[in-house]
Amino acid sequence: MKFLPVDEQLQVIRRGATEIISEDELADRLNRSRKSGRPLKIKLGCDPTRPDLHLGHSVILRKLRQFQDLGHQAILIIGDFTARIGDPSGQNKTRPPLSAKEIEDNAKTYLDQAGKVLDREKLEIVYNSDWLAEMKFDDVIRLSSRLTVARMIERDDFSRRFERNEPISLHEFLYPLAQGQDSVHLESDVELGGTDQKFNLLVGRQLQQQDGQSPQVCLMTPLLVGTDGEKKMSKSYDNYIGINEDPNNMYGKVLRITDHQIYPWFELLTDLDSDQLKEMKAKVKADPRNTKHELARTITAIYHGDEAAEKARQHFEQTVIRKEVPDDAMELSYEAGTTHRLLDIIAEAGLTSSNGETKRLMKQGGVSLDENKVTDKGYEITFEAGQKLHLKVGKRKFAVLKAE
RNA sequence: GGGGGGAUACCAAAGUGGCCAACUGGGGCAGACUGUAAAUCUGUUGGCGUAAGCCUUCGUAGGUUCGAAUCCUACUCCCCCCA
Numbered sequence: 347m348k349f350l351p352v353d354e355q356l357q358v359i360r361r362g363a364t365e366i367i368s369e370d371e372l373a374d375r376l377n378r379s380r381k382s383g384r385p386l387k388i389k390l391g392c393d394p395t396r397p398d399l400h401l402g403h404s405v406i407l408r409k410l411r412q413f414q415d416l417g418h419q420a421i422l423i424i425g426d427f428t429a430r431i432g433d434p435s436g437q438n439k440t441r442p443p444l445s446a447k448e449i450e451d452n453a454k455t456y457l458d459q460a461g462k463v464l465d466r467e468k469l470e471i472v473y474n475s476d477w478l479a480e481m482k483f484d485d486v487i488r489l490s491s492r493l494t495v496a497r498m499i500e501r502d503d504f505s506r507r508f509e510r511n512e513p514i515s516l517h518e519f520l521y522p523l524a525q526g527q528d529s530v531h532l533e534s535d536v537e538l539g540g541t542d543q544k545f546n547l548l549v550g551r552q553l554q555q556q557d558g559q560s561p562q563v564c565l566m567t568p569l570l571v572g573t574d575g576e577k578k579m580s581k582s583y584d585n586y587i588g589i590n591e592d593p594n595n596m597y598g599k600v601l602r603i604t605d606h607q608i609y610p611w612f613e614l615l616t617d618l619d620s621d622q623l624k625e626m627k628a629k630v631k632a633d634p635r636n637t638k639h640e641l642a643r644t645i646t647a648i649y650h651g652d653e654a655a656e657k658a659r660q661h662f663e664q665t666v667i668r669k670e671v672p673d674d675a676m677e678l679s680y681e682a683g684t685t686h687r688l689l690d691i692i693a694e695a696g697l698t699s700s701n702g703e704t705k706r707l708m709k710q711g712g713v714s715l716d717e718n719k720v721t722d723k724g725y726e727i728t729f730e731a732g733q734k735l736h737l738k739v740g741k742r743k744f745a746v747l748k749a750e
Numbered sequence: 751g752g753g754g755g756g757a758u759a760c761c762a763a764a765g766u767g768g769c770c771a772a773c774u775g776g777g778g779c780a781g782a783c784u785g786u787a788a789a790u791c792u793g794u795u796g797g798c799g800u801a802a803g804c805c806u807u808c809g810u811a812g813g814u815u816c817g818a819a820u821c822c823u824a825c826u827c828c829c830c831c832c833a
Contacts (some may be wrong), residue, residue, distance in 0.1 A: 511829055574777095575788075584760095584777075595787095602787045635785040666787060687800095700797065703779085710780045710793065719781095724800050740780070741787070 348417070349380045355416050359565070362409070362614050364541050367548070367564040375535050375563065385418040389534035389562070391474075391525060392460070393425050394452040399459040400586035401645070402570040402579030405614045406538050407463040409567055413536070414465045421532060422460070424453045427475035428524045459589045462649060477531045478524055489523050492556060493549065498522075501545050526550040529562050536563045570614055575604040593650045597658035598666065600642035605634045608641055616644050665744070671736040675744035682731035682749045688713070688720060691727070691747065697739045707740060714738045 349355065355376055356369070366372055379386050390410045399407075414420045426449045457471070481489075498519050499505055507514050522545060529537055529550035539547050547564035555561045569578040572585025579586045587599045603611065608630045612618055618626060629637045639659065646655035664670045678695055680686060689704055692713070698704045704713070711719045715727075716736050727735070729749030737745045 513829070573787090598787050601785095604788055633785095638786075638788095662787085667785085689800095701799080702797065703795090706794065707780065711782095712780045 349376075349383075349385075350416060352376045352380060357620070358412050358416060359409075361412075361620065362405070362567055363565050364568045365544075365564075365566045367551075371561075372536065372563045372565075379418075379535075386413070386535040387419050387421055387532060388413040389421050389423060389529060389532055389537045390539075391423040391425050391428070391528060391537075392456055393429060394449050394456055395429050398581060399456065399589045400579055400581065401589065401615055402572070402586060403460075404463055404589060405567050405570050406540060407460055408615070409538055409565070411464050414468055419470060420464065420468065421470045421472060421534070422464070423528055423532075424456070424471065424473045425525075426450075426453060426473045427478040428521060428528075462589055472532070474524070474528050474531075478527065481527075486520070489527060489553075490520065492553060493519075493523060495519075522546045522549040523553070526553040530554050530557050530559065533559055534562045536565060538565050538567070540569050541566045542569060568610075568614065571607055571610070573599055573602050575607060589649060593646050593654040593658040594661045596649065597642045597646045597655065597662055600645055601638055601662065603638070605630070605638070608634065608638050611641055611645070616641075616648070665742070671738060671744045671746065675736075675746050677746045677748060679748050679750050680729045682729050682733075685726050685728040688715070688725045688727060688737075689723065691737070692739055695745055697743045697745065704739075712740050 352373055356373060359372070360366070360369075375386055388410060390406060410420050410422070426446075429449050429452075453473075457466075499508060504514060504518075525546045526549035528534075530553050533554075534550070537547050537550055544564070544566055547562075547566070551561035551564060571577070572579035572583060573587065574583065574585040577583050577585060587596055591599070600611070609623075609627055612626050613623060626637065629640075642662075643655045643659055646658050650658075661672055661674075665672050676695065678691065689701055692698055692704050693701055698707065705723050707713050708721050708723055708725075711721060713720050714737075727747070729747075731749055733747075733749040735747040737747055739745075
C-alpha cells in the first residue's frame with residue numbers, strides 16, 4: 347500500500363474536524379505508517395441502540411471513509427456489549443438496556459445503512475462483547491480503579507443530572523471505561539467521535555497509556571445541527587434527515603434548513619475539496635436560494651444518485667413552489683355513477699390518521715380538490731365516467747381520484 | 751433502616767369532587783405570507799358521529815359518591831434528605 351505524503355493526508359483528515367488530540371502525534375503516526383507501509387488502525391464505535399442513521403451520524407462515518415480512502419484500516423466496533431449499559435454522554439436520562447435480540451437486529455440495520463457511506467469491502471467489523479463479556483469481576487474492579495469519582499462527575503452531563511436530582515445509575519460510570527477498554531484491546535491508533543465523545547475518547551487514551559501502549563489520537567467532529575437550526579440532529583428532537591429517507595423528503599428537508607447552515611452542511615456532508623468549499627462560502631452569501639438547492643441536490647445524489655436527485659428537485663418545484671399534484675401521486679379508482687363522501691375517501695386511502703383529523707384539516711382549508719378548497723365536512727362526490735380529480739390533503743399528501 | 755416528595759396527553763407543566771377531553775409553553779399539523787417545507791402571524795392539536803351525543807384517557811388495581819385526574823385503600827415505579 348502506498349500512502350500519500352503526510353501533509354496531504356493531514357489536509358484531508360483535518361477537514362471538518364473540531365479537534366485533534368494531538369495533531370503532532372497524528373503526524374508522527376502517519377509518518378511511521380508511511381515508512382513502514384503499515385496502515386493505521388482507525389476505530390469508530392457505534393451504538394446499536396437506535397438503528398436509524400441520519401445525516402448527523404454520517405459526519406463521523408464520512409470521516410472514517412476518508413481514512414479508508416487514504417489507505418488506513420477502518421475498524422467499526424459494534425457496541426453490542428456496551429449497549430447493555432447505554433452511553434450516558436449528553437443524556438439526561440438513564441437509557442433502558444436492550445435485549446440481545448434487539449441489539450442484533452439493530453446492528454444489522456446499522457451496517458446496511460452505514461454501508462452507504464463506508465467501503466464495506468475494506469471495513470473490519472468487530473463486536474465488543476467478544477472481549478468485554480469475557481472479563482471477570484476482578485478485571486472490572488481493576489479497570490474501574492483507574493478513574494476517580496471526582497473525574498467522572500466533573501463531566502457536565504453527569505453533574506447536571508446530579509444537580510437536577512435526576513438518577514444516575516452506577517453502571518453508567520462503566521461506559522467510558524468499557525469504551526476505553528475497546529481501544530486497549532484493539533490497540534487503536536486513532537479513535538473518531540463527535541465532540542460529545544471527548545471524555546470517552548480521552549479515557550481510551552489514558553487506559554492505553556496505563557497499559558504501556560502509545561495513546562490513541564482522538565479526532566472529534568462537530569455535532570451536526572438539525573433541520574430546526576438549533577439543536578444537534580437527533581431522532582428524539584425530530585429534526586433529522588434519515589440516510590434511508592426517500593429522495594423527495596431528503597431534498598425537501600435539506601431545503602428547510604436556515605441559510606447560515608448551508609455552508610457547514612457543505613463542509614460536513616459533501617465531498618467538496620477546500621477550493622470548492624471556499625467558492626461555496628461566497629455563493630451562499632450571494633445566492634442562498636440556489637446554493638441551498640445545490641446542497642439539497644448534492645446530498646440527495648450521494649444517497650440516491652444523480653437521477654433521483656434531479657427528480658426530487660422537480661418534485662419539489664412542482665409540489666411546493668407551484669403547488670401542483672405530483673406525477674407519482676397515488677391513484678384511486680371509483681366506479682362511475684357511485685357517490686362517496688370525501689371524508690371516507692381520505693380515510694380509506696389512509697391519508698390522515700383519523701376522521702377527526704380530516705375534519706380539522708377541512709375546516710382549516712387544508713383539503714382541496716382540483717385547487718378548490720373543500721371545507722364542507724359532508725362533501726360528497728358522484729363520479730362520472732372518465733372523470734379525474736386531484737386531491738390534496740395537507741401540504742404533502744396527494745392522490746388522483748379516477749372514475750371508471 | 752428512618753423521614754419527605756412525586757407519577758397528568760408527544761414532551762414540559764397547571765389542575766386537588768361537578769363549569770375537565772383537561773390552563774399554559776414547546777413540538778406537531780394547517781392557513782396566510784415567502785426564494786424555501788425557513789422566519790413571522792393566525793388557527794388547530796384523543797377516538798367515533800352530518801349532528802345531538804357517545805366512548806377512551808390523568809402510574810396500576812379496587813372502593814366511596816348521583817358524579818373522581820381530584821377523596822379512601824392496596825400495589826408498582828421514581829426522586830431527595832438522614833443513616
